[in-house]
Amino acid sequence: MIEAGRRLGSYEILSPLGAGGMGEVYRARDPRLERDVAIKVLPPELATDVDRRARFEREAKAASSLNHPNIVTVHETGQSDGLHYLVMELVDGSSLRDLLAGGALPLKKALPIAAQVADGLAKAHEAGLVHRDLKPENLMVTRDGYAKVLDFGLAKAAAPALSGSQTATIEKKTASGTVLGTVGYMSPEQAAGRPVDYRSDLFSFGCVLYEMLSGRRAFSGDTAVDTLAAILHNEPEPLPAELPDPVRWIVERCLAKEPHERYAATRDLARDLKHLSQLPSSSRPTQLSGLAPSPSLRRRRLTALLAAGAVALLGAGAFWAGRRSGEHAPPRLRRLSYRRGTIWSGRFAPDGSTVVYAAAWDGNPPEVFSTSIAGSLEARALGFGSADVGAVSSSGELAVLLGRRHMQGREVTGTLARVSLNGGAPREVLLDVREAEYLPDGNELLVVTENDARVRLRLLSGAVLYETDGWISHLRLSPDGRRVAFLEHPVRRDDRGRVRVLDVASKKTLFTGPEWPTTWGLAWGPGGREVWAAAGPALHAFTISGKHRLLMTLPEYISLLDVSPDGRALLSHDLSNHLILGQLTGDRAERSYSWLNQSFPVDLSADGRSLLFNEFAVTDNYGVYYRKAPDQPAVLLGEGNAMALSPDGSSALSILYTDPPKLQLLPTGAGAPRTLPAGPIAAYHIARFFPDGKRVFFAASERGRGVRGFVQELAGGDPKPITPEGLVPQFGQVVSPDNRRVAGSLTGKGTFLFPVEGGEPAPQAGVEPGEVVLQFADGGRSVLVAHLDQTRLAITRVDLATGARSPFRELAPSDPAGNLGIAGAVFAAKSDAYVYGLLRVLSNLFVVEGLR
Secondary structure (H helix, E strand, O other): OOOOOOEEOOEEEEEEEEEEOOEEEEEEEEOOOOEEEEEEEEOHHHHOOHHHHHHHHHHHHHHHOOOOOOEOOEEEEEEEOOEEEEEEEOOOEEEHHHHHHHOOOOHHHHHHHHHHHHHHHHHHHHOOEEOOOOOHHHEEEEOOOOEEEOOOOOOEEOOOOOOOOOOOOOOOOOOOOOOOOOHHHOOHHHHOOOOOOHHHHHHHHHHHHHHHHHOOOOOOOOOHHHHHHHHHHOOOOOOOOOOOHHHHHHHHHHOOOOHHHOOOOHHHHHHHHHHHHHOOHHHOOOOOOOOOOOOOOOOOOHHHHHHHHHHHHHHHHOOOOOOOOOOOOOOEEEEOOOOOEEEEEEEEOOOOOEEEEEEEEOOOOOEEEEEEOOOOOOOEEOOOOOEEEEEEOOOOEEEEEEOOOEEOOEEOOEEEEEEEOOEEEEEEEEEEEEEEEEOOOOOOEEEEEEEOOEEEEEEOOOOEEEEEOOEEEEEEEOOOOOEEEEEEEOOOOOOOEEEEEEEOOOOOEEEEOOOEOOEEEEEEOHHHOOEEEEEOOEEEEEOOOOOEEEEEEOOOOEEEEEEOOOOOEEEEEEEEEEEEEEEOOOOOOOEEOOOOOEEEEEEEOOOOOOEEEEEOOOOOOOEEEEEOOOOOOOEEEEEOEEEEEOOOOOEEEEEEOOOOOEEEEEEOOOOOOEEEOOOOEEEEEEEEEOOOOOEEEEEEEEOOOOEEEEEEEOOOOOOEEOOOOOEEOOOOEOEOOOOOEEEEEEOOOEEEEEEOOOOOOEEOOOOOOOOEEEEEEHHHOEEEEEOOOOOOEEEEEEEOOOOOEEEEEEEOOOOOOOEEEEEEEEEOOOOOOEEEEEEEEEEEEEEEEOOO
8 A cells, every 4th residue: 555645656646446366556647748647667576577567558559548437548668666557538427336336227228328438348359358357347337427448457469350260368377376367257268268359358358248237247246257158158147037138138239148249340339339228218129019029139140140130139139229118019920931042122013022132041052042031931033043142023024134143232233034934944134233123014124234334224215314434233213113212332442322213205314312321221111102122220211391200210230121012021131241361471271351241352562561451340330450470460540431551551542532522641560541633523423542652643523524544743733534434443553553554444345555645545355254353463564463252262363465364273162152252362572472352241031020
């Protein structure tokens, strides 16, 4: 114990505040800034313990790197008279442990605290830190109700999720015999000494939230060993029945035994809790009658989670917004699919009880199935081969898209064909079609086509209704055939979008909805009075006059596939992950370099040790991450869509989707971001550095024009176009090593080498239609090409002088189920290192009745 009045450095000790396993905490006075602070002191007898001192120093470094209102600020560290100390923000309030002394907290108090804690954790996780000792003692609540996370004494740079090659990141015992972390709040993997990542904190958070809501610990035993056994094998007692189902579901998900069954991103958890905390108490549902109660916590496989968990989340969330318990009968859900794979599309047949859908099961190509919601749900393959559902006419004819390609999980184009729902051979009608919809007469079709990199909505007979530089999905005609609604996405390969409704006869826009960061699914509501659209975790309804209401809000993202005339909704619940697989320099085998939930590889340093990648789950504008070496954690450089790593590794090139958009340079070390002048550019698509590091190449659109390639000097000046319109934005390092040529494709015309300093583009022999140039190889004498979005990526070397083709490498993940294809691959210029991106989506199909 340090007596009052003693000085540690320039700080005067005032009084003790508490003590823990990592030291004693005192109130002290900072005379320089005339403020009180908290000082944590590592006792002398522990300062000689190398492990204790290292953990103490790690806390200082970890916490000082974070700047967030829900994380206690660390001011500085010091040493005085043999004492090591840490100076922190003094929180005027109580610990959560003190608040729980009186039992469970009221829901209206517990939810805001939990939402703030989750927000602080999300910040730490996005910075690559795992707390590893989250408990009520380490959470402070100010007198004004602000929550603060403190004590990063066990914090550790996060290991990539699911990395089998990592060694255990915790020890079961320290020299003093104490289990690292606090026993009652450990995750199962932490308790077992297995590798931990941010999902371990989610389990600890679930334990804390459970205690806040119930007034008792989730796991306890007579001894520490008994408690650890309970964490590993038992489930906590059910939460109070009066708690809303969505709250109970969030706790259940956090406390899942398997890490992959918890939230895929802490930011999603924070958003769910924030949304719940902001709802009026009367809008929060209690147990919904007519639905099965929330399943008890249990160890379950991923398929079981998608089966029971999706039903629970859809049912629990159906009344979250715009409803009162008892006002209407609760919605009724029925699951229609039971295989492991991905749902692509689905429509109701004219009889109202048959559902036709396309799915890629067990790693196979998408195939069309039909099932009856009034029968046994046994699905029947219709035998069209690789096909997707476009539309169903009133007479029972199907418009299908044969051989439809899927880019990063988004449908691109296929061959439009017509076939009877009763069977037969499809009759091919039109190439390169994205979407199709029957007019009421069942003969004419509305289609979405792509030509010269422009996406057009038109009649099959030719008349164009609308066109865009972005892309269009979920084309739907109103029941009277007078209006057409669709989702318009301004940026290629991006889910952000808005609802647009046109008058078919006049082609005039009748309604434009707000832009959402994620939207997937649209259909006309019963009678054509509203447009229903899925945006993020919510289902919205709009009238043409702009009146808006929420149909339901869910803890998970969904896709709206169709709505029947009587108001039944066809939904798919998708669990998706973007994965990074590969070998960096020094690796002995292929491993995962995924970080959070939506990781996508962008570039490698020439020596194959540094990796630049995107994390799409961080913010609505994405996150640019940089891993300097294989064994180092990733660092968040800033917001944006990463494009390339500079040749010297000092900066990353990224696109920020603002209005207007920005092309920016983010330093990988110290320094400030820099925005390049945009000139007339309205939308950026891809960007790359020149090998000389002095220029960048990018594909972009000017207002009213198609996509072209531009060169821009980093020293300044406006961009200069070097290609004609119709350039296809492609993944890959497309600038030659001598800085003189750019490889790219023109829509419908093949692959070319475009001279940077002017001149006619040269057609490149040997590149097959649909192949993408990944990068130059062999010192610029050849290029590597591949058909992307295949479950097995066969990469071919093409000699630029002769066009001769030779195999280069084949990449394939070991598990094919739910794999939608390899979206890109990068090979280091001066080593054997490589990485590739893989999209995995596991879906289940549901029909929902009773939405009003």
